[in-house]
Amino acid sequence: DTAVSQTPKYLVTQMGNDKSIKCEQNLGHDTMYWYKQDSKKFLKIMFSYNNKELIINETVPNRFSPKSPDKAHLNLHINSLELGDSAVYFCASSQGPSGVNYGYTFGSGTRLTVV
Amino acid sequence: DQQVKQNSPSLSVQEGRISILNCDYTNSMFDYFLWYKKYPAEGPTFLISISSIKDKNEDGRFTVFLNKSAKHLSLHIVPSQPGDSAVYFCAASGHTGNQFYFGTGTSLTVIP
Incomplete structure (x- = not known):
């Protein structure tokens, strides 16, 4: 009964490969996000989707492509992986396009290692 | 350019005492502020929020203070x-x- 679930939890892959990370939420929320936490622990937004529509697209290489087949899913596909x-x-995820009142509900994260 | 900064990477406190965690921001247009708590191998969990119309919000043992003039919470x-x-x-x-x-x-x- 996990609220926001991501798979896989760990992903080790070689440079140049293409990989996907899946995300599903069962909270009935309208908005989903992808955040990246780098080695300096800096959590930065990448994308935001509200009812399957892209509303935030930060400066992210176009090798990263989000896909939202329905409002409960937001998958992240990465082409030509780099170190x-x-x-x-x-x-x-959050209820509505704003995370003001209740914040976001986060998944447990996917640790991606490119070798 | 990092708009939100937490300059203390770590803090140790004795059980029963007060813990004070600080945060500074640079953008005077920020209106909403949230605190999250994160355990290892888990995602961040929402803890408490405050909007810029308030200077204090309390929830049980947790209190957030906002000083807009200093851009500090x-x-x-x-x-x-x-x-x-x-x-x-x-x-x-x-x-x-x-x-x-x-x-x-x-x-x-x-x-x-």
Whole structure:
């Protein structure tokens, strides 16, 4: 009965590969997000989708492509992986496009290691 | 450019005493501020929020103070408990609340 679930939890892959991280939320939230936490522990937003529509797209290489088949899912596909993509990726959701009142509900993260 | 900063990467406090975690921001347009708590191998968990129209918000043992003129907020935990040991992130957003900027976190250790 996990609220926001991400798979896989760990991902080790070689440079140049293409990989996907899946995210699902069962909270009935309208908005989902992808955050990246780099080696300096800096949590930075990458994308935000509200009802399957992209509302935030920060400066992220176009090798990263989010896909939202429905409002309960927001998957992250990464092409041509680079060493600098190694990080922990967090999926999150919120009710409505604002995380003001109740914050976001985060998944437990996917640790991506590119070798 | 990091708009939200937590300059203390770690803090140790005795059980029962007060823990004070600090956060500074640079953008005077920020209206909403949140604190999250994170245990290892888990995602951050929402803890408490405050909007810019207030200078204090309390929830049980947790109190957040906002000083808009100084662009500073702090989280007070009293009394501190060993289960409070975690990394605490502050986050700030403009009036839409749809994009939060996070600090780098402060690792709190509460010593029994």
